[in-house]
Each structure stands twice: as C-alpha cells, then as structure tokens.
Amino acid sequence: MNAIRWFGSLVLIFVLAHVCVAFEPDEKDLRGLWKFRIGDQREWASVGYDDSAWDQIRVPARWENEGFRGYDGYAWYRTQVVLDETIADKKLVLELGYIDDVDEVFINGVKIGQTGSFPPRFSTAYNASRKYQVPSNLIRIGEQNLIAVRVYDSQLEGGIVSGNLRIYSTGVLPPFLVDLTGSWLFNKGKAYNQRDQREIQVPGAWENQGYNNYDGYAVYTRKIELPATATSQRLVLLAGKIDDADQLYLNGLKIGQTGDLERWSNRDFYGEFRNYFFPPDAFKAGEENILEIRVYDRAGLGGIYEGPVGIMTQDQFRKYWKSKRRN
The missing domain is CATH 2.60.120.260 (Galactose-binding domain-like)
Structure with missing residues (x-):
C-alpha cells in the first residue's frame, strides 16, 4: 500500500510539474486564416492598403497545399490583431514558426525583423524558428494592428509552413528612454x-x-x-x-x-x-x-x-x- 501511495504521489508531482511548464504568459493565438497574395509590392506592408480582394490562406501550412501548388517566388501574408490592456507596458514577442525560405516582417507598416536573405544575395533560413521582438511604440492598444509578412521561396514547399504563431509577453517592458x-x-x-x-x-x-x-x-x-x-x-x-x-x-x-x-x-x-x-x-x-x-x-x-x-x-x-x- 505504501508503494502505491508513493507511486501516486510521484505521478501527481509529475503532472503538476508539467502543468506549470505548460503555462504561458499573456498571448494572442495567430493561427487561422490570413490574407494572401503572390507577387511582391512594398505597399502591401502599408496599414492603409486595401487587401479585401486577396485570397485567404490557412496558416501555418505549405502554400502548395492551399491552392498554390508549384509556385516558387515572392508572396505576402497579412492579418489584423487587437491587443488589449493586459499586454500594455510589457515586452512582446511575435512568433511565426518556420518559414520557407526567407521572410521580412512588418507591424503597422514598420519593419521589425528579417530572417534569411532575399535575392540577389539569397540565403535560406527554412530551418530557423522565427521570433521577433516587437517595439512597444508600434502597438495600438485596443485597436487593429496589422502584421504583414513578405516571403520568398526558392523551390519545393513555401510559406509559413509550421510551428507556433502568436504574440506573447515575456515580462515587464524596461523603461527605456x-x-x-x-x-x-x-x-x-x-x-x-x-x-x-x-x-x-x-x-x-x-x-x-x-x-x-x-x-x-x-x-x-x-x-x-x-x-x-x-x-x-x-x-x-x-x-x-x-x-x-x-x-x-x-x-x-x-x-x-x-x-x-x-x-x-x-x-x-x-x-x-x-x-x-x-x-x-x-x-x-x-x-x-x-x-x-x-x-x-x-x-x-x-x-x-x-x-x-x-x-x-x-x-x-x-x-x-x-x-x-x-x-
């Protein structure tokens, strides 16, 4: 009986430990349908641009599996997200999983990060996890915030292919001048x-x-x-x-x-x-x-x-x- 109790206690500790590890700070899930268009125009990063005629695509997913089989080249993703007061004055990270091959990321029209290198100095980063710090002055609390992602794929599968997609807090924002x-x-x-x-x-x-x-x-x-x-x-x-x-x-x-x-x-x-x-x-x-x-x-x-x-x-x-x- 003592052995059974000991084993039960061990299982309970194991479960509680995993519950603690699984806990996440304030976050916004970004998985789902995004606006999508093949091609490449810089105005597509702009907040004022009208993307109502764009296709919708499931994210994360290979764009070949979303109706764009065989396409290699440039494409853009756009989505809007509202963030509330719970993330005010906190450090924010935008996580975009894995992107094949190269990406450039904009929040409300301002570039916040890039992974890989676009042509003509192409360098793939298909196996790099995308995590970008979001400058606090770019976020509009309680309003729509535009996330725009420019992607280049050289061959085979392309796009925001897998992994977590979210904005989350990593703690209190330093009081920077x-x-x-x-x-x-x-x-x-x-x-x-x-x-x-x-x-x-x-x-x-x-x-x-x-x-x-x-x-x-x-x-x-x-x-x-x-x-x-x-x-x-x-x-x-x-x-x-x-x-x-x-x-x-x-x-x-x-x-x-x-x-x-x-x-x-x-x-x-x-x-x-x-x-x-x-x-x-x-x-x-x-x-x-x-x-x-x-x-x-x-x-x-x-x-x-x-x-x-x-x-x-x-x-x-x-x-x-x-x-x-x-x-």
Missing part, C-alpha cells in the same frame, strides 16, 4: 566600414540574416539623438546578449567591453546580459551620436542575438533589475 530594438547598420570586419554596410535587425543572430556560417569580426552601428534633459543624466545601455565578445564605443570613445576581441578566453560570455554605464555628459545633446558595438564570434551563432536593447537612466536601471529579482 530610447528603445534600440529594430534596424541597425552592420558590416563584417574589425572596424566601421560605410561602404560595406547593410541593415540588420537587433536582436537577432546574424546567421539568420544573410550571414550563414560566418564566424569572425563585425560592427553594429546606430545613430541616435537625445534631448538635453536626457544627456544631463547618468545613462545605461542594455545591449542584450551577444555571442561571443564585444566592445562598445560612443562617438569613437570606448565605453566598455565583455570578453576580449583579440585573445580568446575559455570563459563563455554569450549567455551574459550586457549592461554598459556611460560617463557623465558622454552624449551630445540635440546632435547625432554614433553607437558602435564591435563583436567577435568564435563559432555557432553570432551577434546581438537576444534583447532587451535600449538606453535608460541609472535610476531606472536599478529599479528595473530590482523588480526582475523580486519577480
């Missing part, structure tokens, strides 16, 4: 090179954005302006997680580093959040300031692969991390 999620300029090499720059989405591994199998040096660049009320305060950059080592520069002045770009250390830094404190009056008020993050990746995924990324005051920074520890 400047949210740096989104487009940065990027070049390979040890130093800033304007002639070799291309746009890249941050956060996101560079292998998923056209630099497949690249290991070595690269530079991220972002230009920002801050008002005098902000530059007079002590500021902190949250630079997310970076694989592997990095250095931060502001207007050519080195601010800090994690790891060593020149000598490889046995210590793994890729799992550490980067927090960099700027000296007083480091930023020029009302003028263009240039942030540079120089990165060295030894192997595997590389770059600024996870957020949050943004600038806040030191006081906000202390309160934010205290809040995270309490939770």
Whole structure:
C-alpha cells in the first residue's frame, strides 16, 4: 500500500510539474486564416492598403497545399490583431514558426525583423524558428494592428509552413528612454566600414540574416539623438546578449567591453546580459551620436542575438533589475 501511495504521489508531482511548464504568459493565438497574395509590392506592408480582394490562406501550412501548388517566388501574408490592456507596458514577442525560405516582417507598416536573405544575395533560413521582438511604440492598444509578412521561396514547399504563431509577453517592458530594438547598420570586419554596410535587425543572430556560417569580426552601428534633459543624466545601455565578445564605443570613445576581441578566453560570455554605464555628459545633446558595438564570434551563432536593447537612466536601471529579482 505504501508503494502505491508513493507511486501516486510521484505521478501527481509529475503532472503538476508539467502543468506549470505548460503555462504561458499573456498571448494572442495567430493561427487561422490570413490574407494572401503572390507577387511582391512594398505597399502591401502599408496599414492603409486595401487587401479585401486577396485570397485567404490557412496558416501555418505549405502554400502548395492551399491552392498554390508549384509556385516558387515572392508572396505576402497579412492579418489584423487587437491587443488589449493586459499586454500594455510589457515586452512582446511575435512568433511565426518556420518559414520557407526567407521572410521580412512588418507591424503597422514598420519593419521589425528579417530572417534569411532575399535575392540577389539569397540565403535560406527554412530551418530557423522565427521570433521577433516587437517595439512597444508600434502597438495600438485596443485597436487593429496589422502584421504583414513578405516571403520568398526558392523551390519545393513555401510559406509559413509550421510551428507556433502568436504574440506573447515575456515580462515587464524596461523603461527605456530610447528603445534600440529594430534596424541597425552592420558590416563584417574589425572596424566601421560605410561602404560595406547593410541593415540588420537587433536582436537577432546574424546567421539568420544573410550571414550563414560566418564566424569572425563585425560592427553594429546606430545613430541616435537625445534631448538635453536626457544627456544631463547618468545613462545605461542594455545591449542584450551577444555571442561571443564585444566592445562598445560612443562617438569613437570606448565605453566598455565583455570578453576580449583579440585573445580568446575559455570563459563563455554569450549567455551574459550586457549592461554598459556611460560617463557623465558622454552624449551630445540635440546632435547625432554614433553607437558602435564591435563583436567577435568564435563559432555557432553570432551577434546581438537576444534583447532587451535600449538606453535608460541609472535610476531606472536599478529599479528595473530590482523588480526582475523580486519577480
């Protein structure tokens, strides 16, 4: 009898543990029918565009199984979603499962991410799970929000083919003065090179954005302006997680580093959040300031692969991390 009770207790613990793991934060399921059209026009990302004449397609599914057998090339998906107050002031992630081969994603007309590389520098990312951080200023609480996805398929099956499709919360939104999620300029090499720059989405591994199998040096660049009320305060950059080592520069002045770009250390830094404190009056008020993050990746995924990324005051920074520890 004792053995039976012991086994029953073990089963109960196992079930409860799985119930806890299965619990999800605030989220919106995006599976179902989306608007769909083959072809490629930039205006299809626009909120004001009329897609009433478009086909409807089940998502996720291979578009070959939805009436477009044999089609290879460009196509667009569009859907509208209403988000309520439960996600206000929270970090949001848009998950789009697996897309064959390349995608570019827009929220309310603004690009928030890309995986793979479109022709003429085509690079597939069919096996990469799509998760994009959503800048908080793009979401209209209680109103329709447009999600538009541009897709290129080179051969065989195409489209948003499988996996979870949802918008979900990952916690409280950091109180950023400047949210740096989104487009940065990027070049390979040890130093800033304007002639070799291309746009890249941050956060996101560079292998998923056209630099497949690249290991070595690269530079991220972002230009920002801050008002005098902000530059007079002590500021902190949250630079997310970076694989592997990095250095931060502001207007050519080195601010800090994690790891060593020149000598490889046995210590793994890729799992550490980067927090960099700027000296007083480091930023020029009302003028263009240039942030540079120089990165060295030894192997595997590389770059600024996870957020949050943004600038806040030191006081906000202390309160934010205290809040995270309490939770």
